[in-house]
Amino acid sequence: MKSPAIIAAIFATALGATPFCAPLALADDFPSAVSVSGEASVSAAPDLAQIDAGVANDAKTAKEASDANNAAMGKVLLALKGAGIDEKDYQTSRLSLQPQYATSSKTSERATSIVSFRASNRVTVKIRDVTKVASVIDTLVGAGANDVGNISFEVTQASKLLDGAREQALADARRKAEIYAKAAGVTLGAPLSISEGGGPMPLFKGRIAAAPMAAAPAQVAPGEETLSVTVNVSWAIKPKEQ
Template identity: 45%
Template sequence: MRNLSMMGMAAALAAAVALWHPNAAMAADDKAAERTVSVSATGTVTAEPDLAYITAGMATEADTAREALARNNAAMAKVIDGLKAAGIAARDIQTSTLAVEARYTQAKDGRPAAIAGYRARNQVRLTVRDVKRLGEVLDIAVSLGANQVGGINFDVADAERLKDEARKQAMANARRRAELYAAAAGVQLGAVLRIAENIEDLRPVAVAPRASFAAATPIEPGSRTLTVEVHVTYALR
């Protein structure tokens, strides 16, 4: 009888070990992990640009580097003062390029290239906070003597708020889609387990400048579209 009792205890212990074996626990976890649904959805917002960036500056030439720079300084001071007088704040005028470089003659008939003079360049990056005035600002810069005008870029000042709106749309679309799948499968949607996102950002729009500008230069900023894509995993119950 004692042997039978010992055998019964051993069998019970073996069953308990099997029940709590790590492999058994992992199998239970895997089974629970299978009760999920993963969906992807997007949210999109469109905005009109309310910021514009342009570069404007001067290139001057002279026989010496000092003279080229002095001429450039005087010319750029006139441009910058005129832009400020036109309503461009000092914080919206930032030097982007300042260089003095030699100009060379072409090598010819066996003679090496030689220094023919010097060129000074100074450019500023302008932030125009009223896009409707962009054409006017370009005209003012050119009329003040600017002979180098760089690319025009448009942007949106409150991009983060727009991203948040797109995120809300994307999450609402994701939940609607997940609920549809859950209902079709005869189960209920549970808690959110994981969220990941991809953003097609509101990058500035580049516009090729024209070589010269006439009065009331027409500028069309167009519109920008921002899309947020979310990947969401829900538990099912």
């Protein structure tokens, strides 16, 4: 025989009403917690550099500009190969051929006359020995590259180097949580959740202006990169034992 409560629920459902249901869990069933973030960082020397290098040529016709640019970039690529850069470590990043228009002293007049064409070609180069960055730049400039820049440094094993910092970040989070727990008159229990955020940031990015026949060698300072990690932790809290 069905209980009166079940019969009432069935009757209410038949009439289109929402039957009353007891909550599955009360608020008191969820553990109280304190949530904090911990941070830590470590410094490391970069072991990978990346630069962009390009050549640009102007000529009266599109074909002349393109032919001159192809020849110039060919010398740059040969120079990279001669410097010991693996072919997998340099890649064309931009190739363009654009008309150049005549300029007018009258701002109201739009320039419509094509006076020349400009061809440009850029290549991105990875340098796996950062001590050779300056010499590679000198090689590029000596081979005819007239636009070198967008240099950046990277620590390739950043995640592995952060392992020690992760332990420090967790300890930092616990230190903060204990301060809050003491101030609130409770004690910490077991951690309920742990999540990681943050990551390494490039130390330097910039542009190097280089003349085709630079008199002095390129000056490059890789420096160090600061790798940081943030950990978010929630601890259960319980009343302090009397």
